[in-house]
Amino acid sequence: MHKKLLLVVGIVIIGVAFYWFELKPRNDKQECFVKATEAKEQALNADNNVVMFGLNITRANYEKIFNDEYDKCLKAKGY
Numbered sequence: 001m002h003k004k005l006l007l008v009v010g011i012v013i014i015g016v017a018f019y020w021f022e023l024k025p026r027n028d029k030q031e032c033f034v035k036a037t038e039a040k041e042q043a044l045n046a047d048n049n050v051v052m053f054g055l056n057i058t059r060a061n062y063e064k065i066f067n068d069e070y071d072k073c074l075k076a077k078g079y
Helices: 002-053 059-076
Strands: none
Touching: 002 059
16 A cells, blocks of 8 residues: 555656646747747738838847747746
């Protein structure tokens, strides 16, 4: 009985560790990627509307928007 309890506790600990160190970071990074992509697409759409007024945003600005949003999201999640 005592060995079975230790086995169950060990399996639970391994499961929690796997979730915390493998699945959670992967899901968080994927969520941040989606948020950053949405922010970049929103900037692209806004730029398409602004171009007719003679203003323009360069491609580097879109990458900066993506990178800034991605980094901000990761920091909010503790990475």
